[in-house]
Structures are given as C-alpha cells and as structure tokens.
Amino acid sequence: MTPSRRQVLRAAAAGATLVSLPGFLAGCGPKVALSTPTLGANAHFALFGVDAQGLAGVMAELVSSGADAADLYFQYTRTNAATLEDGVVSSASTTVDQGVGLRVVVGDQTGYAYTEDLSVEAMKGAARVAASIARGKAALPPQAFTPVGQPASRYTLALPWSEVQLPQRLERMERLAALAKAQDPAVEKVVVSWSDSEERVLIATLDGRLLEDLRPMSRVWCQVTARRNGVTQSNSSNLAGRRGIDWYSDTNLATLAKQAVDRTLVLFDARRPPAGEMPVVLAAGASGILLHEAVGHGMEADFNRKNVSIYADMIGRRVAPEFVTVVDDGTPNHERGALNFDDEGTPAQRTVLVDRGILASYMHDRMSAKHYGVAPTGSGRRESFRHPPLPRMRCTYMENGPHSREEIVASVQNGIIAETFTNGQVQIGAGDYTFYIKNGWLIEGGKITAPIKDVNIIGNGPEALRNVTMAANDSQLDTGGWTCGKDGQGVPVSQGLPTILVSRMTVGGVNG
C-alpha cells in the first residue's frame, strides 16, 4: 500500500507461485483437455464456464454508465513448483488461480473490479462496481464477439507442461543438484527450486474482439552454500523462459550448476571496491538491468502522460551517443518478456525507445496511445486478472555498438566491471536509479584483477545515457528469470546489453 513511483526489478523470487492439475499429475486420472496450444473460443468458454450470451450480458452491465473502452480478462493459471534440499525433493506444490478482471475506461479514468467467482451474477456484481467510474449514458455492447486470428505462437512448446510427468521434473532437479555438488568439495548445500506454469487467457473487448492465448513459463533456480576455512558464502544462479522441459537439458543444467558454484566460490576472495564515482563496465547480458532502470521505466507512457517522468519532454531529443539504440521488444521467441499480444489484445511488437541516440518512442498501452494520438505499442501488461493493464517493459536491450569488450576493459584505468545482479530500482521523476551487483571485478590499469561483491550502484538515468562512452558488439539477452514490479504488479521481463562503459557512476564501496 505504500505509495511509490519507485519501480523495482528483482531476480524472480521463489515466492508465491501458481498452480496444478493434469501435467504434474500425469498418471493420476483423466486429463482435462488443456494441453493443445490453442483451444478455440468455445473450449475457453468451457474452461471458464461462460458463454457468449453471458459475456454480452456482463459487458452490457460493465458499460451501463458509459465507456470509451472496456474489457473482460479471464485467466486460468496452473503452476507446479518443487524444492530439493539436502538431496531430497522435500516439498511440491500446485496452485490454481482463476478469475476475471473487468475494466471500464472513460478518458483517463479507470474503473476496475475482479472476481474469482465466474458465475454471471458475480461478474455482473463486479461490473456494476467498475461501471461506477462513469457517469454518462450507456455505451452499446457488441452484438457478437469475433475471435481474432493470430499467427503462430512465439512460445509453442514441443511438450506442453501439462503433459510433463512429475518424475521427469524430479530427475532434472536431482541432476542439477548433483552437478552443483560435484563442482567443488567446498560446496556444502545445494537447493534447487523448480517452477513451471501454464496460463490461459481469454480477452473480450467492447469493440467485439475475442482473443485467447496460452502462455507457458518455467524457471529453475540453483542456490549454493560453500564453506572454506571456517567462512560460509552463498549465492545462486537461475535459468528461465517461456520454455519447455527440453530447455533444462544436460548441457544447460551443467552450465547453470557451474555458474552457481563459480559465483559462490569467488566470494571467498571478493572484497569491496573503493567508494565513490568511477568508470563502470557492464558485462554483456544481465547488465541490461541498467536499461531497465535508467531508461525503461521512465519511458513507460503513463508516467509521461501524467507528466511525472524525467523523460516527459524529451521525445526527439538526443539523449545518448549515436551508437546507442535501445529497444523494448515483445517478439523474441520463448523469452520471459515475449508475448503474442499484450493484455489488452494489441499484437506484440518491437519498439525502438532510443534510436541512434535520439529518444524515439514511449511504451504505450491503449489509454496512453489515445492520449498521444499514436498507435499502441503492445505494452499494456498486467500481473493477473486482479490488476488493470499498464504500460510495461517486455524484453529490453541495447543493440550492438562499434567497440569490443577487450577495447572497453583496456580503456579503464581504475574502475569495476559488473557481472551479476540481484535487483534494481528507480525513481521515475527524479530519474535516480540503482542496481545491486552481486559479482564483479576490479579493473586496474586496463586489466581485470580482483573479484568484488555486494555493491549497490546509483546514478541518474539521463546522465547515465549521456555517459555511455563505449558499446561492444556482443549484445545478448540474459537467460535468468527477472520480474519487474510496478504499482504492486509483477510481470516477467527479459533484459540484455552488449558490454558497455559508463564513464561515471557512484559505486557503493568502502574506503580504507
């Protein structure tokens, strides 16, 4: 409830996860027919226990006091999770989360209600509350809902999670734990957390569109505790995506285990860098956290529509050197931030935020697009049926630059290179952002030297963009499970970066 325009990003926490049923329980009874990628509206109606006539009635109630736009967002999510500790899968969980969110938009005003009870009476009751935002004449509900045809899904799985058997998951978890344990005799404890989910979405809009999607998500997390000479250190690594069980291959699990152990063992020798301003090199991949915090949130159009973002008057202005192009993209297949269409039914797209150094476009939902008189960018996202959509990031990354990683490192006399991160945050209006470095290295005399740990970085967004003085040709998206928080809503995102140099940021180090 704390009001805050500070947006947060965290590595997907092992917090509340959602759902159950057929997949996890393969072999335990008849399957519910949920496994095909597209169901067709009728099957979705059956899943949610509604029909076209019922929907029309609820929509009529929803717009009974007027509406510029309105939608019903049905969601049914099943999540399977399990934890392995001390060599044993000590718990498993399944969660079913279903409900409908009802939204009315009038100008910049939003009425929103949700219910987990999908009876027509309960939905109409919720609709009346949402409708109270409007004070006008009833809008005309659609005569019929027309399914919107869609191209092939960006996250079709070879084997849907609903058809994966429990022993297959357990076998992958046990393999990962064994791989991590075998890396080094100093490894004392390994915890493996598993989560996979299937989310079914059905959107019905006031203009009569009907859209459906099946959104898979999975993540495996490897936490390691090691002990050496009486000192204990712990760290972790994780692998995630809109991926199936084939993603957790022997090769990928071996890489994950090695990463988790390497990141832990290096802490025994790691220290704090000096405190204060210095050049910071951001290694390719997860360092995209810089873009997410320093640029991304401030470019979400709701903040700009309200005039409260530091970027509110900067479209068309030069904000970075010519070699800097920053993109927010819903189209990369199987990434956490990938979407077929957003949570308002707008097709996902690639949105250029900074085009060769010039601030090019905000990220829009339908409300902000209407305000600015532009097309929505497919950025309207919500955590679940419990929340109205907001402009949000998807996969945010910087394109390749003209330099090489070697050149960049060699150019730094005294600074650091940041490699792994746990979380970040930003204040939209002041533009101050932070991110927390878990692992990194000192750079001394153009060479990478001693390991560093546990350092917060703080800076100002527009200033950081201006200070990107070099960018390499090794851009990549991180494969970790990042979750972005805004207004109390968490959504899965991806981030990426080539190796870059920011000439000056404040490093939370320690002086003599």
Add this chain to the structure above:
Amino acid sequence: MDELLDRARQAVADARAGGATGAWAQATRSRKSELSVRDGAVETVRSATSRGLSLQIYAEGRYSAHSTTDLRPDRLARFVSDAVALTRLLPVDPFREMPDPALFAGRSAADLSLVDPAVGAVSPEQREAWARAMEARCHGDSRVISATAGVTDEAHEGAAASSNGFEGSWSSTAAWLSAEVTVRDAEDKRPEGSWYTGSRRLSALPDAASLGDKALAEALSRLGSRKGPTTKATMVVDPRAGSNLISRLLGPNNAGAIAQGRSFWAGKIGQRLLSPLLTITDEPLLAGGFGSRHFDGEGIAARPRDILREGALATHYVDTYYGKKAKLSVNGGSPSNRVVKPGMADLGALLRQAHGGVYVTSWLGGNADPTTLDFSLGIRGHVIEDGKPGAPVGEMNVTGNLATLFAGLVAVGNDPWMPSSTLVPTLVFEGVQFSGA
C-alpha cells in the same frame, strides 16, 4: 466465518478420505476497495472480492502444498484428490511431520482489536471526499506538476483446520490513506514526495487533508537535491525507513536459513554482537497491530518473545520442518509484530545531538547478503546542518556489514512508525560509509 471453517474441515476430511495421513486446510475470503484522485478528477475506482482454499497434505513422510481460487464443487473435489495423488509420487523426507498438537495449546483469548466494523461501512462518496481533501492540499505550491491521493479499505477473514486437532479463525480490517506529489526542479528533474498512513480502525486515521500537506512538504524538501560527498559519518535513520534495516538484519534469523547454511545468525545465540541499545521483541498480541495474531500459519499458539536482548540474539524463529532439520526446538517460524525497544528522545532531539552526518529518509534499491550480512543500499535524505535536516541529498549509497552497522548504533528514538508490523523508532549510527561524489 462458520462457512469458511466448514470448507476447511471438509477439505481435510476429503484429503483423509483420499488417503492422506494428515492434512491442513485454510479457507479465506477478502474484499478491498480503492479510489484515487489525480489532479482534480477521480482517476481509478477499484474493487476486489477474493476467496481461496489452500491445503497441505502429509502422506507417510511425503509432503505437498496446494492452493486454488476455483471453488466450483466438481473442480474442488478433483483438486483435493489430485493433491493427494501427487503427494504419493514424491520421495519420502524423514523430517516431514505435522506440527506437534502440544504447540496448539495455550492460545490467547485476548481481543487483538483487529476488526472495526466502520471500515466495512465506508461509502464510495466518503472515499472520494477523503481523496479529494488530500489531493487538494497536495497542490498548495506553484511548482507542483501532478498529485495523486488514494483511499483503500479492506477486510479479510480466514479459518483453518487440521487432521490433528487444530481449528482456528481470524479476521481483520484496515484502512489506508496515501498521497504522492511531483514537483518541477532544475534539469528536467521531477522529484516526488509521498506520505501514507493506515490503521485497523477508521477512527484512528488522521485528518485526510493533513496527509496532503505532508506529501507536499516531502516533495518540496527534495528540490535541489545533490549528490553528497563520499565520507564516513553519522547516519540518522527516519522511523519510516527503519523497518528495512531491521528486516534485513533479522531476515536470516530463522531455522530454514540456518538449515541451509545461509544464515549469519547460526550458532550466535547469546553472543553480544550488536549495540546494547538494541532490544527487539516479537509481540503477536499487540492490540491493533498489523502483524497481530493468536496463532501462526502452523497453528502454533502465539506468545511474546525476546528476539534480541541488549545486542545479543535471544531466539531464532523455528518452524516444525526446519526445526527438526536444524535440531532446534520449534517455537513458531515467522515474525508477528517486531518491536524495537524505544529510547528516550525523538527524531528532532536526536538530530540536534548529531554532529553533522546524513539524515536518511528513504532507501533506493540495494540488498544484503543473508549469510554474511554484507549490505549496500541507495539512500535519499538530507545533510544534517546545525542539528536540523539541511540540504537534500540523493544518488548516494551506504555500504558495510549490518552486524558492524548495528554494533555502531548509538541512539534509539521514542518515536516508532506505527502503520507497520515492524515498529522502529529513529536510529542513529556512527562511522557509516557513504559513497557519493
């Protein structure tokens, strides 16, 4: 309430009938209403009605946990039978057992004052009137770009039952007021300031308009914020910011973290590692507290206990499973209300006593390592000038180790921030590493 208890009992019975050797079920429902006003117009009206069932299954050393919001009878029956079937597919874990029923005994019957019927009677018109009153006052300066004020009221009910004799129910209400203001500053910067408060009782809320004044003052206090110097100095932490530090300090003080070797606090009971000024109690029976309860999530009867006594750790939080694993006696694995024992002076007096340094009003990002307590946090605040908050500073970090930081705690205020389950007054630390320009 009887309906919720019946639903929980039924789920336990169904799980037993399906083959579970033990089961714990919890049924909940809640409602929440929110209204916000931005720049003179109602911006959002939100309403939520929620319900759910969660179920924990024990089957001969196997364990699983399940929850659903799909309560249609046919789906629910299938949900329970599937949950039992799933549990049987898991490997045996010798440490998995239901909570000891002996720990259910001795439950307090004290009235915790968690429910105010007036909260449920707030009308949409009242919400709008309060939000408008706050929002209007937020605009009391020509530099204000935008202001938003919100009112939220909510009510929660739940009941739980277990196959080994636990039954219990709970309910609570709460109402919240919040306001947020953005002002125009140099260099296109638009700093924001906010204020919020909340209570389980409607009558305990302050005059709504006064909240708008506070949010506006917060925003204006950020104008001209600069990066302060890199230095070692005194840090005075505002009561609103203290719970972040206490939560990070005590976060790893539980049997789960200890069992997995991820706790600074393992084996440290009785060692005086922190300042003797720091005493923290866990007080589940606090009237009107946001963490108050008669029993915890395992049904263990709640009792007040010392967590830190004059700088020495007194108690770990120990739940049934990890207690067995870490060979610690089970006493309840999660915090209720954590209360830092207050000192004698308030923020103003402690600032007057400080010789320079930084007054921290809020954090920005940062993290701490639970195993080592090494930490680094972004800050916003003011330099302390002539014993008062002076020029605003931001874009700075504080870095160190939380155990070392709290060893350097030199004063504790008498002014805890109340709308929280972690009640922390002003804290004053010496020798803190700040990084800035």
